[in-house]
Amino acid sequence: MRQENSKPLFEDMHAWLLREREALSRSSEVLKPINYMLRRWDAFVRFLDEGRICLTTNCAERALRGIALGTRDWTFAGSQRGADRAAVMLTMITTCRLNDVDPKARLADVFASIADLPASRLHELLPWEWKLLRAAQTKFRQTAKSRSAQLCCFVQLSCGARDRTSDGATIRPQATLSAPEAARPFELDPSRWFHDFAEGIELSRR
Numbered sequence: 294m295r296q297e298n299s300k301p302l303f304e305d306m307h308a309w310l311l312r313e314r315e316a317l318s319r320s321s322e323v324l325k326p327i328n329y330m331l332r333r334w335d336a337f338v339r340f341l342d343e344g345r346i347c348l349t350t351n352c353a354e355r356a357l358r359g360i361a362l363g364t365r366d367w368t369f370a371g372s373q374r375g376a377d378r379a380a381v382m383l384t385m386i387t388t389c390r391l392n393d394v395d396p397k398a399r400l401a402d403v404f405a406s407i408a409d410l411p412a413s414r415l416h417e418l419l420p421w422e423w424k425l426l427r428a429a430q431t432k433f434r435q436t437a438k439s440r441s442a443q444l445c446c447f448v449q450l451s452c453g454a455r456d457r458t459s460d461g462a463t464i465r466p467q468a469t470l471s472a473p474e475a476a477r478p479f480e481l482d483p484s485r486w487f488h489d490f491a492e493g494i495e496l497s498r499r
Contacts, residue, residue: 392420
């Protein structure tokens with residue numbers, strides 16, 4: 294759509310600006326804004342080739358609105374350190390929002406884990422890394438719950454099953470299945486399932 298409808302218009306506009314600039318004198322007041330536009334033309338028309346770029350700056354202006362509304366109250370931050378801290382917090386909150394991360398949840402997790410986290414893993418606390426890590430942990434918990442349910446069936450099959458006779462008086466134990474035989478219906482590796490089950494229990498306690 295942008296290539297078909299917008300690109301021809303911008304090409305005509307670029308050609309028109311070049312023609313008008315040639316006809317203007319160096320002292321003309323219009324020459325400065327035309328030169329300003331032409332020097333930034335590549336960035337100006339980038340949205341024609343990149344569909345993710347918004348046609349307006351409304352999104353960026355809405356993101357700044359919260360800060361702009363507070364400028365009157367923040368005219369005096371109290372001290373330079375206070376202003377620096379406010380800038381750090383606003384940067385953290387805005388970065389979290391840009392990465393679709395809950396700032397409050399991330400900050401609480403950072404405070405809870407940063408003391409025990411080695412310096413080589415501090416990058417895991419960056420909003421985009423934190424989001425990926427939490428998504429992986431959530432997926433693992435869901436998988437662990439599903440596997441634990443299958444593990445219960447596996448244990449029951451491994452330990453044997455019991456049937457009652459038609460009159461309900463006699464209980465006859467069936468032959469106990471070996472681990473490979475019990476795992477085969479679910480395509481399970483017994484050692485792996487027990488390992489994953491233990492990890493799932495550990496994660497659920499955190």
